[in-house]
Amino acid sequence: MTSSAREVPSSTEGSDADTRFLEDFRSMSAFGATPSGGVDRQAATEPDIAQRRWLAELLEEKGMRVVYDRIGNQFGLVERVPGAPYVVVGSHMDSQPTAGRFDGAYGVLAAAHAVDRAARSDEAEGASPEYNLAVVNWFNEEGSRFAPSMMGSAVYTGKLPLETALAVRDRAGVSVGEALAPTGFLGETDGPEAAFCAEIHIEQGRVLERSGTTIGLVEACWAARKYRVVVNGEQAHSGATVMEDRRDALLGASLLVVAARELADRFPGVLHTAVGSMDVYPNSPVVVASKVELLLDLRADDEEVLAEADRILREQVIRVEETAKVSVDLHLSHAWGIDPYQPEGVSLARSGAERLGLSHQRIRTVAGHDSVNMKGHVPTVMLFVPSVEGISHNEGEYTEDGDMLAGLAMLTEVVRRLGAGELPSTGVYDPAAQG
Amino acid sequence: MTSSAREVPSSTEGSDADTRFLEDFRSMSAFGATPSGGVDRQAATEPDIAQRRWLAELLEEKGMRVVYDRIGNQFGLVERVPGAPYVVVGSHMDSQPTAGRFDGAYGVLAAAHAVDRAARSDEAEGASPEYNLAVVNWFNEEGSRFAPSMMGSAVYTGKLPLETALAVRDRAGVSVGEALAPTGFLGETDGPEAAFCAEIHIEQGRVLERSGTTIGLVEACWAARKYRVVVNGEQAHSGATVMEDRRDALLGASLLVVAARELADRFPGVLHTAVGSMDVYPNSPVVVASKVELLLDLRADDEEVLAEADRILREQVIRVEETAKVSVDLHLSHAWGIDPYQPEGVSLARSGAERLGLSHQRIRTVAGHDSVNMKGHVPTVMLFVPSVEGISHNEGEYTEDGDMLAGLAMLTEVVRRLGAGELPSTGVYDPAAQG
Incomplete structure (x- = not known):
């Protein structure tokens, strides 16, 4: 320091x-x-x-x-x-x-x-x-x-x-x-x-x-791939709805934030990942979120690492869709090489x-x-x-x-x-x- | 259905x-x-x-x-x-x-x-x-x-x-x-x-x-405990800052959302948990979030389950603080028994x-x-x-x-x-x- x-x-x-x-x-x-x-x-x-x-x-x-x-x-x-x-x-x-x-x-x-x-x-x-x-x-x-x-x-x-x-x-x-x-x-x-x-x-x-x-x-x-990610769930009462009926877009989004960090930890020093921005709808204390939009970046000092990270990210998206019962749209908004x-x-x-x-x-x-x-x-x-x-x-x-x-x-x-x-x-x- | x-x-x-x-x-x-x-x-x-x-x-x-x-x-x-x-x-x-x-x-x-x-x-x-x-x-x-x-x-x-x-x-x-x-x-x-x-x-x-x-x-x-949770990290460049230097409030918040869901899954049918609302600051694509505020509910059909869930939640908060290098403030905003x-x-x-x-x-x-x-x-x-x-x-x-x-x-x-x-x-x- x-x-x-x-x-x-x-x-x-x-x-x-x-x-x-x-x-x-x-x-x-x-x-x-x-x-x-x-x-x-x-x-x-x-x-x-x-x-x-x-x-x-x-x-x-x-x-x-x-x-x-x-x-x-x-x-x-x-x-x-x-x-x-x-x-x-x-x-x-x-x-x-x-x-x-x-x-x-x-x-x-x-x-x-x-x-x-x-x-x-x-x-x-x-x-x-x-x-x-x-x-x-x-x-x-x-x-x-x-x-x-x-x-x-x-x-x-x-x-x-x-x-x-x-x-x-x-x-x-x-x-x-x-x-x-x-x-x-x-x-x-x-x-x-x-x-x-x-x-x-x-x-x-x-x-x-x-x-x-x-x-x-x-x-x-560094090479980079930047995604706009939309997680689609369904609005429900966040108290009354039984857990297995929930399609929680905020849970899906949170799993993606954690997955992005774990991805960076697999390639120490060579891969940076980030989610800095997240918008939740309807963002109410007692409503299961129906939609979350976030921006997810991958940046790497090595184009092969970036490609491999991108492949793993897409696997993680499928896992998240299953776990949170949501659908995830990945929109590539920017990409550049080294x-x-x-x-x-x-x-x-x-x-x-x-x-x-x-x-x-x-x-x-x-x-x-x-x-x-x-x-x-x-x-x-x-x-x-x-x-x-x-x-x-x-x-x-x-x-x-x-x-x-x-x-x-x-x-x-x-x-x-x-x-x-x-x-x-x-x-x-x-x-x-x-x- | x-x-x-x-x-x-x-x-x-x-x-x-x-x-x-x-x-x-x-x-x-x-x-x-x-x-x-x-x-x-x-x-x-x-x-x-x-x-x-x-x-x-x-x-x-x-x-x-x-x-x-x-x-x-x-x-x-x-x-x-x-x-x-x-x-x-x-x-x-x-x-x-x-x-x-x-x-x-x-x-x-x-x-x-x-x-x-x-x-x-x-x-x-x-x-x-x-x-x-x-x-x-x-x-x-x-x-x-x-x-x-x-x-x-x-x-x-x-x-x-x-x-x-x-x-x-x-x-x-x-x-x-x-x-x-x-x-x-x-x-x-x-x-x-x-x-x-x-x-x-x-x-x-x-x-x-x-x-x-x-x-x-x-x-x-059902008995309930509702928390306003503030996760405190530090603003940083979400591309340039090396991963181990990050104190990412959004990562901390996301780990809490996942932990809340896992908590409900430990007590099937008896415990409902939810995070419906999350506000991220500064919520910019290229800035590691310095602060996230969210509302986290625990609701249970059994007061002993609620107390046990609350105890586990507090353990999870400590784990999240260590993992994401953030500090988490739990403010109990409502609580009621059965x-x-x-x-x-x-x-x-x-x-x-x-x-x-x-x-x-x-x-x-x-x-x-x-x-x-x-x-x-x-x-x-x-x-x-x-x-x-x-x-x-x-x-x-x-x-x-x-x-x-x-x-x-x-x-x-x-x-x-x-x-x-x-x-x-x-x-x-x-x-x-x-x-």
């Missing part, structure tokens, strides 16, 4: 610029602030809307042009090469309910400062960059109010139809389109054309902290870290990120900074100032290199030709 | 009066009607309020004076003996979400007709009754919107402080007091003084149907059934009823009519017209006898002196 004795890096850029970043970070963390030091900024709620207005001002102050696409992704554009596509850099500012201040928001603010720094140094040095630069604040990465998660980047990359996303409703029945319409964040274009993408994020794990490393060079994400980030991007980032003298290591991400969507679209660089004790999706989430500033310097370096054309762009990029 | 070949009784009163009852029953069932033939009339929602207005008119048309007490119990008074206390006869018209048409509502409408019939025959016969008569529609028996259940009768009998009940909030944050204030159903008195109570209800089980009996003479209720209904009331009802030529048997109730509160307050008679297939808290709940009419005749007989003073009243009633 103890943190390593790693020395947190000191600033690598002028202290004024770093001080401004930390001041901005504190201002930003006031939106949706909770009494316990966290934030609650679910997508398109008041604090998320207010924070996006604040970010628009900040980007405009830095001379960027602020635009929105049709799903409400927020971009700050630096156009320096007429007609050229963009290095799109950012993350998301929406949060889980009672979440930490760093998840996503750090990556957007770091992008705003990194793009500004990179553009200004390129200009000061008289460089001839090949690409334009864009900050992005992706809409609804968290998915807690509107499922699925990573919605804005999924629409941007064509993985999710725009109409489907706009029609998604929250538990109160409000659709994404209805929530966004009055905010002014629904644009009339598909957003800037990307040539590359970069994202920095807190690790949300303990790998960097344990090894005493400042920068994680993300080489791949797709690597482009190795050339990892090499570019490693070379940048070496130039800056920052300790670094290759790492995999278990959590999904907008960059997971983007890496299937354009070459993408994903960076991590350490999370204290790996705590995340929790108000106690924490990253040291020094690590945030090191990450900012690192992201600036990556943005400059991508902007300069150090990587082949999508158009000419041919992984097969790279050997 | 097949119904017995029992012949459903034909009417025992004039067919016009019975036709009016069945017409009223159909009118009543339109309030909050659902497409599948059930009703949704949770306490103090629009359909419940509209139905109460309809009932007030019906009672006034029958010449009764309609009054409300401080918790919104609705009474229709027939005052024929100045200053005398009342035989209070009724049930509840609120329902579970997507419930059946008979649960509670049948008992209130039967009370309205029975009190009217009894008062008119007494008057026609020139009888000299000793007690006044009152119809009652208890507020919030179901407890689905505002917990606990049986709220109105609990306040009336002094088991629940008025202020506590008025302050209870639904999931949207609306209190009982706030929901009732604009309805005009909050009175300024404690309601009429009761000398006796009678209630008729559908059985919600299969005992009468299986034995081919028309009237159940309820002699006792308290008999007053045996003299059962005898009075049996004698009434015999006079009417209705088949009858002694029975116990597993479900709670307002009469369970009332029997600790005044001598109380509880009657059942058959439920087809025992289906209840379900839109498919059904009782035959003939059984409803037989029950109405039976209730009328009981009301007349109680009104005539056939039982010793509370004031002079001394069970010890009865031997």
Whole structure:
């Protein structure tokens, strides 16, 4: 549980610029602030809307042009090469309910400062960059109010139809389109054309902290299968109905939660499983539940393990149907393999870290990120900074100032290199030709 | 599953009066009607309020004076003996979400007709009754919107402080007091003084149907212990957090649901257990739940079994705390023993059934009823009519017209006898002196 004795890096850029970043970070963390030091900024709620207005001002102050696409992704554009596509850099500012201040928001603010720094140094040095630069604040990465998660980047990359996303409703029945319409964040274009993408994020794990490393060079994400599960039983009086007549949807759902955990315990360290969300109908003290809907995830560091876990899960579903006398519908809502980030991007980032003298290591991400969507679209660089004790999706989430500033310097370096054309762009990029 | 070949009784009163009852029953069932033939009339929602207005008119048309007490119990008074206390006869018209048409509502409408019939025959016969008569529609028996259940009768009998009940909030944050204030159903008195109570209800089980009996003479209720359970874990990222670091409140809650079912299976037929309601926080797809609240019931036909089940439950709670790394708080919210209904009331009802030529048997109730509160307050008679297939808290709940009419005749007989003073009243009633 103890943190390593790693020395947190000191600033690598002028202290004024770093001080401004930390001041901005504190201002930003006031939106949706909770009494316990966290934030609650679910997508398109008041604090998320207010924070996006604040970010628009900040980007405009830095001379960027602020635009929105049709799903409400927020971009700050630096156009320096007429007609050229963009290095799109950012993350998301929406949060889980009672979440930490760093998840996503750090990556957007770091992008705003990194793009500004990179553009200004390129200009000061008289460089001839090949690409334009864009900050992005992706809409609804968290998915807690509107499922699925990573919605804005999924629409941007064509993985999710725009109409489907706009029609998604929250538990109160409000659709994404209805929530966004009055905010002014629904644009009339598909957003800037990307040539590359970069994202920095807190690790949300303990790998960097344990090894005493400042920068994680993300080489791949864990494979995942995400299910929406509907358990169908029958309403009955929860007192009077004899036990053997009951078709209890909540019993069926509970057996699935337990089965999911036991599945993870069969593949220690390689498989993570979770049920975080469960809705019970009619959810009354004296009624046997007729319907329970839950979201069940399997994530694995090994695609064969994931396939085997999936097979066992389906066996367990049959056992649960028999035990609780219910029927279970499994709807696969997301699935992805262990797709690597482009190795050339990892090499570019490693070379940048070496130039800056920052300790670094290759790492995999278990959590999904907008960059997971983007890496299937354009070459993408994903960076991590350490999370204290790996705590995340929790108000106690924490990253040291020094690590945030090191990450900012690192992201600036990556943005400059991508902007300069150090990587082949999508158009000419041919992984097969790279050997 | 097949119904017995029992012949459903034909009417025992004039067919016009019975036709009016069945017409009223159909009118009543339109309030909050659902497409599948059930009703949704949770306490103090629009359909419940509209139905109460309809009932007030019906009672006034029958010449009764309609009054409300401080918790919104609705009474229709027939005052024929100045200053005398009342035989209070009724049930509840609120329902579970997507419930059946008979649960509670049948008992209130039967009370309205029975009190009217009894008062008119007494008057026609020139009888000299000793007690006044009152119809009652208890507020919030179901407890689905505002917990606990049986709220109105609990306040009336002094088991629940008025202020506590008025302050209870639904999931949207609306209190009982706030929901009732604009309805005009909050009175300024404690309601009429009761000398006796009678209630008729559908059985919600299969005992009468299986034995081919028309009237159940309820002699006792099953013992029960009801817990509000809070499972405390810690928010974490449901993907990134390693499994052994998780303190998953939803896993803990699910283990408890399974443990409760296994407990019932250890005492077949004698113990019923249930978890019908579960609220998960933050209930997000990618967050390990930090808190789950659920309601867990144990009901037994044997107090020793209940005590043993309770002991095992507490052992299971410790096991769950260790397995899921959570803490579990058990709050006992209700408990009652196998308290008999007053045996003299059962005898009075049996004698009434015999006079009417209705088949009858002694029975116990597993479900709670307002009469369970009332029997600790005044001598109380509880009657059942058959439920087809025992289906209840379900839109498919059904009782035959003939059984409803037989029950109405039976209730009328009981009301007349109680009104005539056939039982010793509370004031002079001394069970010890009865031997």
